[in-house]
Amino acid sequence: MERALYFLLTFAEAAVGVFGIRMYEMPHYAVTQRLGDGVEIRRYDARTAAETTVAGPSRQRAAEEAFGRLFRYITGANAASQTIAMTAPVERSAAKGKSEMVAMTAPVQTQQGPDGGVTMRFFLPRAVERAAPQPTDPGVRIVTVPPETVAALRFSGVLSEEIAKAHAGRLLAALKKAGIATVGAPYVLGYDAPFTIPLFRRNEVAVEVAAPSG
Numbered sequence: 767m768e769r770a771l772y773f774l775l776t777f778a779e780a781a782v783g784v785f786g787i788r789m790y791e792m793p794h795y796a797v798t799q800r801l802g803d804g805v806e807i808r809r810y811d812a813r814t815a816a817e818t819t820v821a822g823p824s825r826q827r828a829a830e831e832a833f834g835r836l837f838r839y840i841t842g843a844n845a846a847s848q849t850i851a852m853t854a855p856v857e858r859s860a861a862k863g864k865s866e867m868v869a870m871t872a873p874v875q876t877q878q879g880p881d882g883g884v885t886m887r888f889f890l891p892r893a894v895e896r897a898a899p900q901p902t903d904p905g906v907r908i909v910t911v912p913p914e915t916v917a918a919l920r921f922s923g924v925l926s927e928e929i930a931k932a933h934a935g936r937l938l939a940a941l942k943k944a945g946i947a948t949v950g951a952p953y954v955l956g957y958d959a960p961f962t963i964p965l966f967r968r969n970e971v972a973v974e975v976a977a978p979s980g
Contacts, residue, residue: 790854791891792957798915798978805919805940807975813911814895815857815887816840820905825884825927829858832886839901840888846899850890855970857887859953887911917941917948918955918972925969930954934971941975949974 799807818835822828833856840850887909890898898908919937923929934952941948950973957968 790852792854793889795916801917801940801944801946803919803936803940805917805937807946808916808918809977810911810914810916812913813889814898815889815909815911816898816901816906817885817887817909818903818906819883819885821883828884829886832858832884835903835906836886836888839903839906843902843906844899845902848899850894850899853889853891855889855955855957855968857889857953857955859885859951915975915977916972917946917975918970920968920970922967922969923964925954925956925967930969930971933969934973937971937973941973947976949976 793810793813795808795810797806798809801807816836816839818832820828820832820835822831840852842849844850889911890908901907917937917940919933919940921929921933937952938948952971952973955970955972957970958966
């Protein structure tokens with residue numbers, strides 16, 4: 767019964783998500799600065815995430831496999847057979863360093879390498895992160911993301927590789943103009959499912975930046 771209620775709630779969250787209504791928990795951050803062109807500088811608290819890396823012939827196929835692994839983890843493929851609430855965003859970046867994020871119903875982070883390999887993260891709810899059950903899939907790991915300063919640029923519409931790259935260029939140009947150094951490469955944060963009406967979607971390109979001194 768508990769599992770049935772979990773899937774019923776997940777389905778209901780997805781249904782209202784069509785209109786951009788987000789019922790998912792999100793990592794806490796504070797906006798410390800706003801630059802031109804809509805760029806925000808954010809300070810994130812430490813976070814816990816389920817993470818996986820998948821090598822593949824294409825980014826799309828690798829991302830689909832990564833998402834499936836992590837979704838199975840939060841729906842019971844763990845040592846406690848525990849169901850864990852979905853969060854947002856989903857983060858996707860390059861397997862050999864942050865580069866890109868993928869869309870999902872909660873923030874998920876994905877990294878993608880030159881060979882199509884992807885590293886993806888589902889951030890865990892705060893109620894679970896201190897005692898996250900161990901994954902039964904050896905390809906899934908629990909990681910702690912330390913506090914970090916991130917620059918982010920938000921946009922709506924369809925999230926494609928070309929569109930993400932264009933917004934990443936805007937983000938990097940704004941940071942260069944402001945004299946803010948980046949750490950690693952840009953990545954994508956997706957807050958909504960692919961079936962969300964494009965007008966209502968929240969997409970972001972983001973990159974870690976050097977924390978201000980003093």
